[in-house]
Amino acid sequence: MKTILNYINGNFVAPQTNAFLDNVNPSTGEIYSQIPKSGPSDVEDAVNKAEIAFKSWSDTTLEKRSEILTRIADLIEQNLDKLALAESTDNGKPLHLAKSVDIPRAAANFKFFAHALTQFYSESHESQGKDTINYTLRKPLGVVGCISPWNLPLYLLTWKIAPAIAAGNTVIAKPSEVTPMTAFLLCEICEKSGLPHGVLNMVHGLGPEAGQAIVEHPKIKAISFTGGTKTGESIARTAAPMFKKLSLELGGKNPNIIFADCDYEKMISTTLKSSFANQGQICLCGSRIFVEQVLYDKFKTDFVERVKDLKVGHPIEDNTDLGAVVSKSHLNKVKSYIDMAQQHPDMTVLCGGNMPELKQYPDGYYLKPCVIEVRDNQCQLNQEEIFGPVVSIMPFETEDEVLSMANDSAYGLSSTLWTQNLNRSMRMSQALETGIVWVNTWLNRDLRTPFGGTKQSGVGREGGFEALRFFTEPKNVCIEYS
Ligand SMILES: NC(=O)c1ccc[n+]([C@@H]2O[C@H](COP(=O)([O-])OP(=O)(O)OC[C@H]3O[C@@H](n4cnc5c(N)ncnc54)[C@H](O)[C@@H]3O)[C@@H](O)[C@H]2O)c1
Numbered sequence: 001m002k003t004i005l006n007y008i009n010g011n012f013v014a015p016q017t018n019a020f021l022d023n024v025n026p027s028t029g030e031i032y033s034q035i036p037k038s039g040p041s042d043v044e045d046a047v048n049k050a051e052i053a054f055k056s057w058s059d060t061t062l063e064k065r066s067e068i069l070t071r072i073a074d075l076i077e078q079n080l081d082k083l084a085l086a087e088s089t090d091n092g093k094p095l096h097l098a099k100s101v102d103i104p105r106a107a108a109n110f111k112f113f114a115h116a117l118t119q120f121y122s123e124s125h126e127s128q129g130k131d132t133i134n135y136t137l138r139k140p141l142g143v144v145g146c147i148s149p150w151n152l153p154l155y156l157l158t159w160k161i162a163p164a165i166a167a168g169n170t171v172i173a174k175p176s177e178v179t180p181m182t183a184f185l186l187c188e189i190c191e192k193s194g195l196p197h198g199v200l201n202m203v204h205g206l207g208p209e210a211g212q213a214i215v216e217h218p219k220i221k222a223i224s225f226t227g228g229t230k231t232g233e234s235i236a237r238t239a240a241p242m243f244k245k246l247s248l249e250l251g252g253k254n255p256n257i258i259f260a261d262c263d264y265e266k267m268i269s270t271t272l273k274s275s276f277a278n279q280g281q282i283c284l285c286g287s288r289i290f291v292e293q294v295l296y297d298k299f300k301t302d303f304v305e306r307v308k309d310l311k312v313g314h315p316i317e318d319n320t321d322l323g324a325v326v327s328k329s330h331l332n333k334v335k336s337y338i339d340m341a342q343q344h345p346d347m348t349v350l351c352g353g354n355m356p357e358l359k360q361y362p363d364g365y366y367l368k369p370c371v372i373e374v375r376d377n378q379c380q381l382n383q384e385e386i387f388g389p390v391v392s393i394m395p396f397e398t399e400d401e402v403l404s405m406a407n408d409s410a411y412g413l414s415s416t417l418w419t420q421n422l423n424r425s426m427r428m429s430q431a432l433e434t435g436i437v438w439v440n441t442w443l444n445r446d447l448r449t450p451f452g453g454t455k456q457s458g459v460g461r462e463g464g465f466e467a468l469r470f471f472t473e474p475k476n477v478c479i480e481y482s
C-alpha cells in the first residue's frame with residue numbers, strides 16, 4: 001500500500017506524530033493508501049522552512065522563476081498518464097476526463113503563470129502641476145497558505161500554487177484529505193524541476209487539524225481557499241481578525257437558463273455536461289435548470305431520454321460518462337436529497353437517483369444521474385448546494401420571472417444563458433448576480449479573466465493579474481521633485 005508523505009523543505013517526511021489516515025478508492029470502496037494526519041507542529045516546521053526560503057525566492061529573477069514554472073508544466077505534461085490515473089483512482093472521475101481536463105489544466109496553470117509573471121506590471125501616477133510622481137511597488141507577501149477541495153484536485157491546487165510562487169511567495173499547501181495523491185506526485189515533480197527547497201511545502205491532513213493550523217499560523221500572510229461555504233465562513237472567522245488577505249472560492253447553486261430561441265442541439269449536449277460532468281461535482285455545474293414554457297415539454301422529454309443514456313461505470317472504462325461519487329459520506333448526502341424529493345408532494349423524480357448494479361464493484365459509490373422536476377425555486381432542492389449528479393428542472397414564462405428566480409439564491413457563482421437574442425443576452429448578463437455569466441457555452445475558460453463568485457459563493461477573484469495582485473502587497477512611493 002502506498003504511503004503518502006508530507007513535503008517540507010525538499011524532504012518527503014512522515015508527520016511528527018507518525019499518525020496516518022486511510023485513503024479510499026471510491027470506485028471500489030477499498031482503502032488503497034495512507035496519508036499523513038498532520039497537525040500544528042508539522043505546519044510550524046513547514047512555515048519555518050518556507051520563511052527561510054522566501055528570502056532568496058523573492059529575489060530570484062522573473063526569468064528564472066518563469067523557467068522553473070515552465071519546467072513544472074512540462075513535467076506534468078510528460079507524466080499525464082500517471083497523474084490522470086492517480087486522479088481518477090483517488091476521486092472516482094472518468095479517466096478520460098482526468099486526461100483531457102484535469103491534468104492538462106494543471107499544466108496550463110503553471111504555463112500560464114510562467115508567462116503572466118513576466119507581463120505583470122505596477123502602476124505609476126503623475127500628479128500634474130504638483131511636481132510629484134507616485135509609483136507602486138508590488139512585493140510578494142511572504143509565506144502564504146493554499147487550501148483546496150477534492151472535486152478537481154490537481155487543477156484547483158495548482159491554480160493557487162502557480163500564481164503564489166510566480167509572484168515570489170513561498171507556500172504551505174494542503175490538498176483535500178479525500179484526494180491527496182496528485183498533490184504528492186506534484187511534489188515529486190517540483191523536486192525534479194529544480195524548484196528551490198522550501199518554496200513549496202505540502203502538508204497533508206484533516207481540515208480542522210492541518211488546515212486550521214495553516215489558517216491560524218501568525219506567520220502565514222494570506223489564505224487562498226477553495227471549498228465549501230461553511231468552511232469558508234470558519235476560515236474567515238479565524239483569519240479576518242488576524243488581518244490576513246483572504247481569497248475564498250466557495251459553493252454555488254448555478255442557474256442554467258434556457259430560452260426557446262436557443263441553438264437546441266448545442267444547448268442540450270452542453271446541458272448534459274454542465275449538469276453531470278465529474279458526477280455533477282463541479283462548483284460551476286448548472287444545477288437549477290429553468291426552461292421557457294413553450295420549450296419545456298420537448299426539453300423535458302429529450303433531456304430525460306439523453307440522461308437515461310448516460311453510462312455510469314468504472315472510471316477506467318472509455319465509455320464511462322459518470323464514474324463514482326467521491327466518498328461514501330458524500331454519496332449518502334446526495335442520496336438524502338433524492339430521498340427527500342421522492343417524498344415531497346411538489347417534486348417529481350423523472351429519472352435516476354438510484355445506485356446502478358455494477359457487479360464487479362459492489363462497494364463503489366455509484367449513482368445514476370438524477371433529474372427532478374420542481375414547482376418552486378424556493379424549495380430546498382433549489383436553494384441548497386447538493387454537489388452531485390442531481391439537477392432540478394422547472395418552466396418559466398417571462399424574462400423578468402426567470403431573472404428573479406435565478407437571483408433568488410444565497411449563492412452567486414456562475415450562470416449559463418441559452419438564447420440567440422443578443423439584446424436579451426446582454427440585458428440579462430448585466431442583471432444576473434453571479435461572478436461569471438456564460439452565454440451559449442459553459443466552463444469555457446480564458447485564464448486571464450477574473451474568476452469567482454458573489455454572495456455566499458466567495459470573496460475575491462482568481463485568475464490572471466487578479467491572482468498576482470492577491471499574492472502581492474502594493475506599496476506606493478510618492479516623490480516630489482524640484
Ligand atoms: N468556487 C469554487 O471555485 C469552488 C471550486 C471547487 C469546489 N468548491 C466548493 O467546495 C465544496 C466541496 O469541496 P470540499 O467538500 O472538499 O470542501 P471543504 O470545505 O470540506 O474542504 C475544502 C478544503 O478545506 C479543508 N478544510 C476543512 N475544514 C477546514 C478548516 N476548519 N480550516 C482549514 N481548512 C479546512 C479541507 O481539508 C479541504 O482541504 C463545495 O461546496 C464546492 O462548491 C468551490
Ligand SMILES: O=C/C=C/C=C(\O)C(=O)O
Binds near residue numbers: 151159282284
Ligand atoms: O469546482 C469548481 C471549479 C472551479 C474552476 C476554476 O477555478 C477554474 O476553471 O479556474
